[in-house]
Amino acid sequence: MTLRISIIGFGAVGQGVADALMRTAYPIKVVAIADSRGAVMDATGVDLASALQRKRETGTVALPDTDEGAVADTEGMTALDAIVGMDHEIMVEATPTDISTGGIGLSYIRKAFESGRHVVTSNKGPLVVAYSELCGLARKNDLYFRFEATVGGAMPAINLSNETLAGNRIISIEGVLNGTCNYILTRMDDEGVSYEHALGEAQELGIAEADPSADVDGIDTAAKIVILANSVFGMDVGYDDVDVTGITKITPESFKLAKEEGHTIKLIGEIRDGVLKVAPKMVPRNHPLSIGGTFNLASIQTELAGRITIGGIGAGSVETASAILSDILWIEGHQGLSPDRL
Numbered sequence: 001m002t003l004r005i006s007i008i009g010f011g012a013v014g015q016g017v018a019d020a021l022m023r024t025a026y027p028i029k030v031v032a033i034a035d036s037r038g039a040v041m042d043a044t045g046v047d048l049a050s051a052l053q054r055k056r057e058t059g060t061v062a063l064p065d066t067d068e069g070a071v072a073d074t075e076g077m078t079a080l081d082a083i084v085g086m087d088h089e090i091m092v093e094a095t096p097t098d099i100s101t102g103g104i105g106l107s108y109i110r111k112a113f114e115s116g117r118h119v120v121t122s123n124k125g126p127l128v129v130a131y132s133e134l135c136g137l138a139r140k141n142d143l144y145f146r147f148e149a150t151v152g153g154a155m156p157a158i159n160l161s162n163e164t165l166a167g168n169r170i171i172s173i174e175g176v177l178n179g180t181c182n183y184i185l186t187r188m189d190d191e192g193v194s195y196e197h198a199l200g201e202a203q204e205l206g207i208a209e210a211d212p213s214a215d216v217d218g219i220d221t222a223a224k225i226v227i228l229a230n231s232v233f234g235m236d237v238g239y240d241d242v243d244v245t246g247i248t249k250i251t252p253e254s255f256k257l258a259k260e261e262g263h264t265i266k267l268i269g270e271i272r273d274g275v276l277k278v279a280p281k282m283v284p285r286n287h288p289l290s291i292g293g294t295f296n297l298a299s300i301q302t303e304l305a306g307r308i309t310i311g312g313i314g315a316g317s318v319e320t321a322s323a324i325l326s327d328i329l330w331i332e333g334h335q336g337l338s339p340d341r342l
């Protein structure tokens with residue numbers, strides 16, 4: 001059976017999903033795509049190449065009025081119309097993150113579950129604000145909720161911990177979970193430059209936002225720690241439960257001292273003994289966490305398997321789509337099985 005999906009949010013990640021689907025032969029049909037300005041829907045399958053081209057050329061995926069002045073079928077339609085009105089199995093949600101309120105993505109996910117859609121998301125906000133509510137809503141409606149892409153982009157930390165390492169008790173997780181911070185710290189370490197200099201360089205390269213606070217203040221890493229704590233450790237925590245320190249106060253002198261002891265400095269997010277922490281930490285140079293550049297890394301201490309360390313590209317359009325696609329295919333493989341039986 002062909003799986004029908006919607007893509008809600010058609011920016012870097014949503015377009016990456018379309019791109020990834022065009023490269024694969026899986027029987028997956030995209031029946032709706034929405035951005036902030038409108039939606040395109042087609043029960044026989046949206047033409048992904050045209051949708052990508054239209055987005056690039058007009059700024060929206062929505063269809064314009066036809067030349068004759070007649071109104072195209074889906075003109076004026078919104079994401080909500082697509083989620084509720086279009087028959088499909090899975091909503092892929094990739095709208096902007098808001099970790100204070102959950103943002104529009106939280107409303108869309110609630111609506112998708114109420115409408116009988118499984119949900120795959122890359123959006124941290126809804127999970128940080130309402131993880132247990134959303135899991136409850138999914139269970140009540142006999143639906144799946146998957147979110148591998150929210151932590152570490154392409155790096156499969158959540159599903160590795162919960163599925164591949166099933167049977168292991170996870171004792172702790174520590175990770176380098178923000179590529180922007182890691183780039184800045186790597187440059188400070190390699191070149192001895194100031195935080196401000198390395199940040200400016202990251203901004204010029206498009207690695208850091210004009211307002212970098214979500215990254216450099218540790219907020220993004222803390223959101224990922226909340227998601228890991230809830231989904232891997234079965235905790236019930238929110239952003240305020242994380243002790244957060246960012247990287248803005250680190251000086252070249254700190255790196256000099258660390259170097260003298262054979263260490264570097266990394267922004268580490270950590271879950272250990274029920275304590276959630278994000279802070280710069282000295283890491284031995286030969287330790288796996290001493291990875292450089294924009295890479296992400298997670299080191300998972302388990303009861304039976306010992307330490308498992310994985311790394312990968314923490315962001316990017318098709319890289320993040322890789323995690324989304326794996327969640328879609330997981331749901332496809334589990335359809336017909338009640339979530340309660342897993």
Ligand SMILES: NC(=O)c1ccc[n+]([C@@H]2O[C@H](COP(=O)([O-])OP(=O)(O)OC[C@H]3O[C@@H](n4cnc5c(N)ncnc54)[C@H](OP(=O)(O)O)[C@@H]3O)[C@@H](O)[C@H]2O)c1
Binds near residue numbers: 059316320
């Ligand atoms: N980029 C990455 O590498 C990455 C990695 C992991 C996770 N994530 C997360 O994935 C999500 C998407 O990231 P992104 O980089 O793709 O963001 P993005 O490029 O800013 O795209 C966001 C998309 O959401 C759409 N949108 C905004 N408000 C909407 C609304 N009310 N209704 C429907 N659509 C709406 C935007 O529409 P317009 O196009 O009309 O503006 C845009 O298409 C975020 O939560 C992000 O944190 C991103």
